Amino acid sequence: MNFATYSSGGDTFYGGVTEGGMIALNDAFPQWPTLLDAVQADGLAALGAAAADRPVTHKDVQYEMVLPNARRIICVGVNFPDRNAEYKDGSEQPKFMSLFPRFASGFTGHDRPLIRPPESDQLDYEGEVAVVIGTGGRRIAQADAYDHIAGLTICNEGTIRDWVRHAKFNVTQGKNWDNSGAIGPWLVPFTDAAQLDDARIITRVNGEVRQDDVLARMMHPIRREIEYISTFMTLEPGDIIVTGTPTGSGARLDPPQFLKPGDVVEVEVNTIGTLRNTIKDEEV
Template sequence: MHTRFASFTRNGQAGYGIIAETGVIDLSARFGTDYPTLQSVVEAGALHRLEEASRGLQPDFPVSEITYEIPLLTPEKLICVGVNFPDRNEEYKDGQQAPSNPSLFIRFPRSFTGHDRPLIRPPESPQLDYEGEIVIVIGKGGRRIAEADALDHIAALTLCNEGTIRDWVRHAKFNVTQGKNFDRTGSIGPWLVPYRDESQLADIRLVTRVNGEVRQEDRTSRMIFSFRKIINYISTFTTLVPGDVIVTGTPTGAGARFDPPVWLKPGDVIEVEADGIGILRNTVADEGTA
């Protein structure tokens, strides 16, 4: 089983550790002096070191005692890839072939919440939608990274429900920033799985379920822009640094594509699942009631 590194809050204290089968191995209690947060572990390139150091350790407390946070709380950059699956491109019905370069936009960390916590529907719009995605976390920085070397720059994988307020991505002439950044409308987690080799990424099955119904399903082998290309392209214009988060695109099947559209509502349960990573689960609550 893959090692699962999580950031959490317990008894009002922030921490991080390994989610084992029988509980949480508290790494912040053991290594917090050297690495105060999981982000500092990633930035120091120490995920594998702590993985080795934790072998044989027994859990310190049950998972039921923690509240999951997003794994990396303060990344320098959180960059999302737009249309990146063939059927998703066809949804636009504009007759255009798949683009030659990825569409990108920025999200802020506070637009996300952790695993098993509610996505927040704001009073400004009922059009809260889901998008299940694979996330890559940068472990080795660089600029103009060659595609051949790109995967060497990945530290870990996780999942994202890239929740979107649909009518707010159409508020202006050409950007989506507003609809992508309402506080706690998306989620990341539950944990980081350390990256080892390309087999982890080559053909991941990615599924999103709403109330148990499969809404999205595709495989990373069908992505328009590969993980290599995404890293190469982004690093052309900005220097990637350890701890940067890249959300790599969602398959077809979001609620906006139903006729009529089907928006998320309080009480819904959304699960994003991917081979070798796990399940990211969230409910929905209205702002002010969560």
């Protein structure tokens, strides 16, 4: 069973996702007030067992960012061969991966609008797979990396393109506008290596395919990402790693095609689901 954070009637819940609606699980696990608490306690199996015996509790819901209180979100940049070539700087495949932080405030949930700020009209999409750490560790070997993953979700790592170039070595300000990206729609428990090894990302804008690639082509595979990141920091349960986007973002098209109000962006990953968002201008 997959799990989501959602709101209904002015309250926030987490629970199991079914075709008929949500099965709230907060009351069954008062020791885990949020889905993040359940992940940190290695509780996804217990959630699934509890949901199997409970009825649907909510049908009219609004998805929230899947782990809205995530403490650390680490993103991997320029991680597909064609993506590296898009920069047209003559550089070869980098030996080490590019990393940057994002904060939970920069993400909204499934079927919610991404917000374009008045300061820029260069809101762009980036479809990616995100892994949620379940077992922490330091200096994790690649062979053991998958053992540290609790679940998978999808990220549209929305970016304000001109703001990533405000400083020489810094993309943080272009990557952290409030509600400029989305993570969801749900958390899929990680039980089989094929969920990542056979995963394919397809990003569509208004039905047009813009990105289409497989994780197997990553320059820095997810096992390597976990190994590398855990070398310099101790990964903790609930940490999210956003693993990299394929070629085809709007900034790299000729001419560039940025998102505008009314657009619909769908990021589909065959082993996870589809994350869908509209675009809306910020009300100021």
